[in-house]
Amino acid sequence: MSKVLVATDKPFAKAAVDGIRKIVEEAGFSLELLEKYTDQADLVKAVADVDAVIVRSDKVTKEVVEAAKNLKVVVRAGAGYDNLDLAACTAKNVVAMNTPGQNSNAVAELALGMMVYMARNTFQPGTGAELKGKKLGIHAYGNVGKLVAHIAKGFGMEVYAFDPFVAKEVIEKDGVKVLSTVDELYSTCHYVSLHIPANDKTKKSIGYELMSKMPKGGTLINTARKEVIDEDGLMRIMGERTDLKYATDIMAEGNSTFAEKFASRYFSSPKKMGAETAEANINAGLAAANQIVNLLKNGDKTYQVNK
Ligand code: 3PG
Known part of the structure; x- marks a missing residue:
């Protein structure tokens, strides 16, 4: 069974997490959550056996990509993907995506x-x-x-x-x-x-x-x-x-x-808050989950950013 990890130092609204879970589980995959982590090592550990990762501004570094032995896709739920090491993803045949327009x-x-x-x-x-x-x-x-x-x-x-x-x-x-x-x-x-x-x-x-x-x-x-x-x-x-x-x-x-x-x-503002609305979290989070399901089931690479 494919495993999807939601790794968000700044968590999504609960409604977004519930929606992501529904999409992932209905597709026959399992969902894991890593929220509000303070140490990058926690992310490195959490990706060990997952097939897909959803992040926000979380740093998907070379170390993270290399630690994720089964990783096939990482989706930045949002627009800017400067937090993803695209070269590391490409080197490991990992598809990197964003969710443009959603937030x-x-x-x-x-x-x-x-x-x-x-x-x-x-x-x-x-x-x-x-x-x-x-x-x-x-x-x-x-x-x-x-x-x-x-x-x-x-x-x-x-x-x-x-x-x-x-x-x-x-x-x-x-x-x-x-x-x-x-x-x-x-x-x-x-x-x-x-x-x-x-x-x-x-x-x-x-x-x-x-x-x-x-x-x-x-x-x-x-x-x-x-x-x-x-x-x-x-x-x-x-x-x-x-x-x-x-x-x-x-x-x-x-x-x-x-x-x-x-x-x-x-x-x-004390914390980055442009995309901090329930609506944006739901739009971007659900889009990310759907993109993962479409990629893993149908090979759909729309929104890939490391072509
Ligand atoms: C984006 O690039 O989508 C925005 O900067 C939102 O970032 P955030 O998900 O970390 O709030």
Whole structure:
């Protein structure tokens, strides 16, 4: 009987786990759970005899892949798969997948919520501002970016996007203006919402230079990855420009310094929370379980990311 492990340092909502169990057991497989583990060694141990693994931001390193002798598939229940060692998976013939789009709405709603929170001075007394009429730049127009654009239009924002990987016409169909350089995005927009993945090209790519181009009161919203931020550069420009603001759900390495130096111009939730809704957990968790069943039973490799 194939074994499926759900390994989540940040557990899914109970309804999601129940749904995953139902799918897995109805397929004739068994389910094992490893939740809230604090030691990576626990994950290495738990994968020993499983055929499939579902994770969130949990680190599926080479050590994990090599310890999992029967592993055939690992599914990142979510969008970004920078936590999976794809080379290690490929070397061991393990299919790596994500579940694109399944938690996007949760992340998009949070991005807009953070814009309101920063526009209203982190809910401190005093005069804030409205989003209506402001220019919003979507940095990468994927599943989340597209939803952020859609919701922002409801707020009456003027929406722009930069994404060299999405055809201009596709973005324009959504009533979003396309900018051809990243510099233009930052120099045009009062708000920029980041939706780029963390990879060798994007790591530390957002910092002093881009932020210094933003108009007065410019606000950067990061619900993507902390690795894409050059924190030293960001700290420097926020020190020089006392109008700039930064809000994120992925705590900066220098969180305490940011919080101390910039007070209400900086916000970070204590734990990554973009996808922390019951709906997102259910959507992504169940999709992951279905993808595993489809792969193990029918060889369906849709959403494979290590092709
Ligand atoms: C994603 O890439 O899907 C999001 O960052 C969500 O990550 P999480 O499952 O760790 O909350």
